[in-house]
Amino acid sequence: xxxxxxxxxxxxxxxxxxxxxxxxxxxxxxxxxxxxxxxxxxxxxxxxxxxxxxxxxxxxxxxxxxxxxxxxxxxxxxxxxxxxxxxxxxxxxxxxxxxxxxxxxxxxxxxxxxxxxxxxxxxxxxxxxxxxxxxxxxxxxxxxxxxxxxxxxxxxxxxxxxxxxxxxxxxxxxxxxxxxxxxxxxxxxxxxxxxxxxxxxxxxxxxxxxxxxxxxxxxxxxxxxxxxxxxxxxxxxxxxxxxxxxxxxxxxxxxxxxxxxxxxxxxxx
Amino acid sequence: xxxxxxxxxxxxxxxxxxxxxxxxxxxxxxxxxxxxxxxxxxxxxxxxxxxxxxxxxxxxxxxxxxxxxxxxxxxxxxxxxxxxxxxxxxxxxxxxxxxxxxxxxxxxxxxxxxxxxxxxxxxxxxxxxxxxxxxxxxxxxxxxxxxxxxxxxxxxxxxxxxxxxxxxxxxxxxxxxxxxxxxxxxxxxxxxxxxxxxxxxxxxxxxxxxxxxxxxxxxxxxxxxxxxxxxxxxxxxxxxxxxxxxxxxxxxxxxxxxxxxxxxxxxxxxxxxxxxxxxxxxxxxxxxxxxxxxxxxxxxxxxxxxxxxxxxxxxxxxxxxxxxxxxxxxxxxxxxxxxxxxxxxxxxxxxxxxxxxxxxxxxxxxxxxxxxxxxxxxxxxxxxxxxxxxxxxxxxxxxxxxxxxxxxxxxxxxxxxxxxx
Numbered sequence: 001x002x003x004x005x006x007x008x009x010x011x012x013x014x015x016x017x018x019x020x021x022x023x024x025x026x027x028x029x030x031x032x033x034x035x036x037x038x039x040x041x042x043x044x045x046x047x048x049x050x051x052x053x054x055x056x057x058x059x060x061x062x063x064x065x066x067x068x069x070x071x072x073x074x075x076x077x078x079x080x081x082x083x084x085x086x087x088x089x090x091x092x093x094x095x096x097x098x099x100x101x102x103x104x105x106x107x108x109x110x111x112x113x114x115x116x117x118x119x120x121x122x123x124x125x126x127x128x129x130x131x132x133x134x135x136x137x138x139x140x141x142x143x144x145x146x147x148x149x150x151x152x153x154x155x156x157x158x159x160x161x162x163x164x165x166x167x168x169x170x171x172x173x174x175x176x177x178x179x180x181x182x183x184x185x186x187x188x189x190x191x192x193x194x195x196x197x198x199x200x201x202x203x204x205x206x207x208x209x210x211x212x213x214x215x216x217x218x219x220x221x222x223x224x225x226x227x228x229x230x231x232x233x234x235x236x237x238x239x240x241x242x243x244x245x246x247x248x249x250x251x252x253x254x255x256x257x258x259x260x261x262x263x264x265x266x267x268x269x
Numbered sequence: 270x271x272x273x274x275x276x277x278x279x280x281x282x283x284x285x286x287x288x289x290x291x292x293x294x295x296x297x298x299x300x301x302x303x304x305x306x307x308x309x310x311x312x313x314x315x316x317x318x319x320x321x322x323x324x325x326x327x328x329x330x331x332x333x334x335x336x337x338x339x340x341x342x343x344x345x346x347x348x349x350x351x352x353x354x355x356x357x358x359x360x361x362x363x364x365x366x367x368x369x370x371x372x373x374x375x376x377x378x379x380x381x382x383x384x385x386x387x388x389x390x391x392x393x394x395x396x397x398x399x400x401x402x403x404x405x406x407x408x409x410x411x412x413x414x415x416x417x418x419x420x421x422x423x424x425x426x427x428x429x430x431x432x433x434x435x436x437x438x439x440x441x442x443x444x445x446x447x448x449x450x451x452x453x454x455x456x457x458x459x460x461x462x463x464x465x466x467x468x469x470x471x472x473x474x475x476x477x478x479x480x481x482x483x484x485x486x487x488x489x490x491x492x493x494x495x496x497x498x499x500x501x502x503x504x505x506x507x508x509x510x511x512x513x514x515x516x517x518x519x520x521x522x523x524x525x526x527x528x529x530x531x532x533x534x535x536x537x538x539x540x541x542x543x544x545x546x547x548x549x550x551x552x553x554x555x556x557x558x559x560x561x562x563x564x565x566x567x568x569x570x571x572x573x574x575x576x577x578x579x580x581x582x583x584x585x586x587x588x589x590x591x592x593x594x595x596x597x598x599x600x601x602x603x604x605x606x607x608x609x610x611x612x613x614x615x616x617x618x619x620x621x622x623x624x625x626x627x628x629x630x631x632x633x634x635x636x637x638x639x640x641x642x643x644x645x646x647x648x649x650x651x652x653x654x655x656x657x658x659x660x661x662x663x664x665x666x667x668x669x670x671x672x673x674x675x676x677x678x679x680x681x682x683x684x685x686x687x688x689x690x
Contacts, residue, residue, distance in 0.1 A: 084579060101584035
C-alpha cells in the first residue's frame with residue numbers, strides 16, 4: 001500500500017533520516033520504534049509530505065511527490081504527537097475539519113460531511129459529546145476525537161505519531177485496541193510510532209527499528225524484540241520475557257540481571 | 270491559547286471520568302499480566318474490547334438525537350449572532366443619523382431621508398435639513414460603518430492567519446506606511462485630495478515590504494523547511510522592524526516641518542469629520558472585495574486553528590492561504606485607513622468581544638466582527654462628535670476610552686471565564 005524507497009530527510013545540514021526502504025502491504029500495521037531523536041516522527045512527516053524528502057514514497061503505486069496536497073490528504077491521515085486542540089471548538093466542528101480534503105476550496109461542508117462525522121463520533125462513543133467543547137473533554141475522549149478527525153479524511157493510510165503518549169497505561173491499551181478494530185473495519189494501513197515496546201510488539205504486524213536515522217532492524221516482533229537487539233540500539237538494560245503463549249514483554253532492570261532468567265513470574269497463580 | 274490547548278491534551282489522566290478508568294485499567298492489566306492467545310490477531314483482550322464497544326454502542330440510538338440536535342450548533346450560533354449584530358448595526362445607524370449638533374427632531378430626519386427616496390410620500394422638508402442628513406450625517410455614518418467593518422474584519426483575519434490573539438490589522442505596517450504616506454503629502458503641502466491615495470499606497474507598500482522580507486527569511490536554510498508555516502514568526506518580526514523604520518522616518522518628517530504638526534497629528538489620530546460620498550465610492554470596491562475574500566476563507570481559518578502542520582496534513586496550502594488572507598485584509602484596511610486615519614483598538618477589541626460572547630469559530634468571528642465593528646465605530650463616532658459638541662474628540666480616543674472598559678467587562682463576565690478556562 002505504502003512503500004518507501006531510499007527515503008532520506010535533511011533538516012538543514014543535519015541528516016535526520018537516510019536510506020529508509022520499507023513496504024507496508026494494505027491492511028498491515030507497521031510499528032516504528034527506536035530511541036528519541038532517531039527519525040521516527042520524521043519518517044511519518046515525510047510520508048505525509050510535511051517535510052521534504054529524498055527518495056520516493058509511493059501510495060498505491062502513486063508517488064506522493066506528484067500528488068496535490070489535497071489528493072495526498074485523501075490518501076494519508078496524520079495524527080501528530082501533540083495535536084492542537086482549540087479548547088473552545090466543539091467536538092463535531094473538530095471532527096468536521098477532517099473532511100477538509102473532500103470539501104472544495106472556499107466551500108463549506110455538506111449534510112453528507114456532517115452525517116459522516118456524526119457517525120464517526122457515535123462509533124467512538126462520543127455521540128453525546130458532539131456539541132461539547134474540546135476543553136471539557138477528558139484525555140481519553142480527546143484521543144478518540146483526534147482519531148475520529150483522522151478517520152473523517154477517509155484515507156486508506158493512517159499515520160500515528162505516538163498516539164498514546166499522554167495516556168495512562170490502561171487508556172493506552174484501549175486506544176491501540178480501538179485503532180486495531182478500526183483498522184480491521186476499514187482495512188486501514190497503519191504506521192505508528194510506539195514508545196512502549198511491549199505494546200508495539202503486541203499490536204504491530206511488523207516492527208521497524210530506527211537508529212540514527214537509518215533502519216537498524218526490521219521484521220516481525222519476535223525477530224526485533226530480542227535482548228541483544230534492544231541492548232545494541234537502546235543502550236540500557238532491557239530484557240524480553242516471552243510468555244508461555246509466545247507474547248513478548250519488554251522490561252528494564254537496573255541490576256543488569258535478566259529478570260526472565262531468574263524466575264519468570266507466572267500469572268494466574 | 271496554544272499552551273491552554275496543549276494543557277488540555279497533556280493532562281488527560283486528571284480529567285478522565287472516573288467511571289471509565291477501572292475498566293481500562295483492568296483491561297490493561299489483563300493484557301499485560303495474562304497475555305493469552307498466540308498473536309496480536311486473535312488475542313482475547315481484543316474480544317473484551319469488542320464487547321465493551323458493543324455494549325456502549327447500544328446507547329447509540331439515544332445519543333443520535335443529541336448528535337442531531339447539536340448538528341447545527343455552529344451554523345445556528347453564527348446565524349443568531351449575525352442577526353443580533355445586524356440589529357445592533359441598524360440601531361447604531363439610526364442613532365448616527367439622528368444625533369448631531371443641528372438638533373433635528375426624529376420626524377425631521379425621517380422626512381429628510383424620505384425626500385431622496387423614489388416614490389416617497391409628499392413631505393415638505395427644509396432644504397437645509399435634507400442637506401444635513403444627506404450630505405453630512407449619512408456619508409459620515411456609512412463611512413464609519415465601512416471603516417469599522419474593515420478594521421474589525423481585518424483584525425479578526427490577522428488573528429486567525431497568524432494564530433496570535435494580539436494581532437491587529439496594523440501589525441504588518443499598515444499604520445506606519447499609511448501614516449508616512451499621509452505625512453509626506455501634508456508636509457509637502459500637497460492637496461488634501463492626495464491624502465487617501467498616498468496613505469493607501471504607503472500602507473500597501475509597507476505590508477508588501479514586510480511580507481517579502483519576512484517570508485524570505487522564513488524560507489532561509491536555517492529554518493530547514495521544518496513544517497510548512499515557518500514563515501509566521503519572521504513575518505511578524507519583519508512587520509515590527511518595517512513599522513519601526515517607517516515610523517522613524519515619519520516622526521523625523523513631522524518634526525522637521527513643525528508648522529504642519531497639527532495637521533499630521535490630527536490625521537494620525539483619525540476621524541470621520543470630513544466624510545463625503547466620494548470617499549465612500551472610493552473605498553467601497555476595496556471593502557467589498559476584501560470582505561468577500563475574507564468571508565470566503567472563514568472555514569479555512571477554522572482549519573488553521575489546529576495548527577499549520579495539521580492544516581497542511583489536511584490538504585491546506587498554508588502559505589497560499591496566509592498570503593491571500595493577508596492581502597485581502599491589508600487591501601481593506603489600507604482603504605479604510607486612507608479615508609479615516611489611524612483609528613486604533615477596533616481591530617483587536619471587536620473580534621475578541623465576538624469570540625467571548627458568540628463563539629470562536631471564524632464562521633462566527635469574521636461576519637459578526639464586520640457587522641459589530643461597523644456598529645461599534647458608528648456609535649464611537651456619535652460620541653466623538655457629541656461629548657464636547659461643537660468640538661470633536663478624536664475618534665481613536667473614544668474607541669479606546671469606551672472600548673476598553675466594555676471589553677474588560679466582557680472579559681470578566683461569567684461567559685468569558687468559561688471560554689478561557
